[in-house]
Amino acid sequence: MPKKNRTKKSASSGKKGKASSQQPTTTIVSENRKARHRYEIIDSLECGMILMGSEVKAMRDGKLSLDEAYIRFQKNELWLIGADISHYANAGMWNHDPRRPRKLLLHSREREAFAVKAKERGLTLIPLRVYFNARGIAKCVMGLAKGKQLHDKRQTIKERDTQRGLQRAMRRR
Template sequence: MGKGQPKPTKPPPTKAKAAKAAGKTPAKKAAPKEPEGKVVSDNRKARFRFEIVETLECGVQLLGSEVKSLRDGKLSLDEAYARVKDGDVWLVGADIAEYKQATLWNHAPKRPRKLLMHAVEKIKFAGQAHEKGLTLVPLKVYFNARGIAKVLLGLCRGKKLHDKRETLKKNDARRDMDRAMRRR
């Protein structure tokens, strides 16, 4: 250090560090009660019909009555898929049942819903679907720990009939082994 340069100083210790140095444990704040993440719907048929190449978690733009209906668990993803239109990704065919208490301000059950994702993810994910001939399929809809509705979107390739049969055989064999292990 030169003569004209000031001596570096340490920032003052935080309350937690000061309490730790004094041998005290800092008081913990009570964490707000948040849901652990409730699964609304799981698309099990998609896992049988398609080979999942990659997955992506994205948000979904919903109306108030749709959120209330989702919290009741009234969602069907059987015929749902995602489509790229005008640079946006849309969830098509997902059936969210009407919320009875919404009466006049209810939603259309099968309306397309915009999926929320970063621009880079849109380009990468939707571009792969278009170039490689893959399908965007919603695998799961759930509420995260903060209570926000999320969609797990899969980039999928369709299975052939012999692949489906092979999957069934593997599942049967695994089930038989599990039964044999439990009997021991």
């Protein structure tokens, strides 16, 4: 007796509308806004993070601060240091240390390239943004940065104000 070739219809195949055309989105948890002001970002790279369960739940509530965070290269690994993930209220006794170092995950060739650049040129590795990707995995965008001098910061502010003035003038026309 021959087997019947059955195909399953997906739930969205019978429906009409925009449900099937939606693109997966990312959820930004925290952004280091001061980094763009304090540093000149030379290069950036996305990397994964090793987190505990209570840290992930706290991050989903938006309880992450990158204000004083930086990245160090220690023992051939990259570590996120100084990021503050607040306690998750429902974790009880299994809660995490809010300021513990967290390991970052990269391919070895990317890790080596960034570490060499940071050591040779005297550059700094800083976290720029932490978000959950479309699959719900926590990612960190780290930047290779050079510290700005005071006159560089003033120049950046002046250019930004000039651009705003031009945009306002164009809108008035």
